[in-house]
Amino acid sequence: MFFLQAQHPWDYLRPLAEFAYRHDYALRPIVLIFSLAMLTLALLAYRKNPTKRFALVALAFLFFSIKWALKVLDLFVSPGYFFSDASENVFELIILACLLLALFKH
Amino acid sequence: MLALIDREKALALATRRKLFDEIKRFPGIHFRELRRRTNLAIGSLQYHLDVLCKARLVKAEKKGKYLRYFPVINEPSREEKDILALLREPNVRKLILFLANKKRATNKQLAKFLGVSASTVSFHINKLLSAGIVAKHRKGKKTYFALTNPKWVRELIISYRKSFLDELVDSFVEIWSRL
Numbered sequence: 001m002f003f004l005q006a007q008h009p010w011d012y013l014r015p016l017a018e019f020a021y022r023h024d025y026a027l028r029p030i031v032l033i034f035s036l037a038m039l040t041l042a043l044l045a046y047r048k049n050p051t052k053r054f055a056l057v058a059l060a061f062l063f064f065s066i067k068w069a070l071k072v073l074d075l076f077v078s079p080g081y082f083f084s085d086a087s088e089n090v091f092e093l094i095i096l097a098c099l100l101l102a103l104f105k106h
Numbered sequence: 107m108l109a110l111i112d113r114e115k116a117l118a119l120a121t122r123r124k125l126f127d128e129i130k131r132f133p134g135i136h137f138r139e140l141r142r143r144t145n146l147a148i149g150s151l152q153y154h155l156d157v158l159c160k161a162r163l164v165k166a167e168k169k170g171k172y173l174r175y176f177p178v179i180n181e182p183s184r185e186e187k188d189i190l191a192l193l194r195e196p197n198v199r200k201l202i203l204f205l206a207n208k209k210r211a212t213n214k215q216l217a218k219f220l221g222v223s224a225s226t227v228s229f230h231i232n233k234l235l236s237a238g239i240v241a242k243h244r245k246g247k248k249t250y251f252a253l254t255n256p257k258w259v260r261e262l263i264i265s266y267r268k269s270f271l272d273e274l275v276d277s278f279v280e281i282w283s284r285l
Contacts, residue, residue: 041274041275041278042278044271044275044278045275045278045279045282047142047145048142048275048276048279049279049283050142053282053283054279054282057282102282103285
C-alpha cells in the first residue's frame with residue numbers, strides 16, 4: 001500500500017529512516033560493540049602478521065570504533081547535535097583511505 | 107647436568123610459565139609463532155625455551171624447516187607429533203580434513219578443492235605420505251589418496267583443534283592476505 005502512495009523516489013526510504021530513528025538508542029551501541037569486535041580481530045591479526053597492510057586495517061577499524069564511540073557519547077551529551085554529519089564524513093574519509101591503502105600494501 | 111634444573115624452579119617465573127602454557131595449548135608450535143604469542147624478544151625467548159628444555163618440560167624437534175616445541179607432560183607419540191606439525195600448515199590441514207570427509211580423492215580433486223595447482227598438492231601429499239598419514243593406491247588409471255587411519259586422525263583433530271578466536275583471526279588474516 002505504501003509503495004503505491006509514494007510520490008518521490010526518497011519516499012521508498014522513509015520506512016527505513018523511521019525504523020532507524022525509532023531504534024537509534026539501541027542501534028548505536030550495537031554498532032559500537034561490533035566495531036570493537038572487528039578492531040580486536042584486526043589487532044590480533046596484526047600481532048599474528050605484523051605487516052603494513054594489517055596495521056592499516058587495524059587503524060581503519062580504530063577510527064571506525066572512535067567514530068561510533070563518539071556517536072554513542074552523542075546520545076548522552078547533546079542528543080544528535082554534537083557529532084555532525086560533516087565530522088562523520090571526515091572519519092569515513094580516513095577509514096576508506098586506510099582500507100584503500102591497505103589493499104596496495106603488503 | 108642439564109636435567110638437574112628443577113621443574114618447579116623452572117616454572118617459578120611468570121614469563122616461563124606463560125611460555126610453557128602456550129606450548130601445552132598448541133603442541134608442535136614453532137619458534138616464530140611462539141614469539142608472536144608471547145611477545146618476547148628472540149634472545150629472551152631462546153633463553154627461556156632452553157631452560158624449559160633443560161628442565162625436561164619441553165622438547166624441541168626439527169620438523170621440516172621449523173623447530174617445533176612439544177610439552178613433555180602428556181607427550182604425544184611420534185606419529186601424533188608428525189600429524190600435529192602437519193596440521194598446523196593451513197593447506198595440509200585442509201587436505202587432511204577433506205580426506206577425512208571424502209575417504210579418498212585423486213590429486214585433481216584435491217587441487218580443485220584447494221584451488222591450487224596439482225604440483226602444489228603433490229608437494230603437500232608427499233609430506234603426508236612420508237609421515238604415513240596418507241596412503242596411495244591405484245585403481246585403473248587413477249591414483250587415489252586416503253587416510254591410513256581416519257578414526258585416529260579425526261580424534262587428534264578434535265583434541266588439538268584451535269580455539270574459536272584463533273579460527274576467527276586466521277580467517278581475518280587469510281581474507282585480507284588474499285586481497
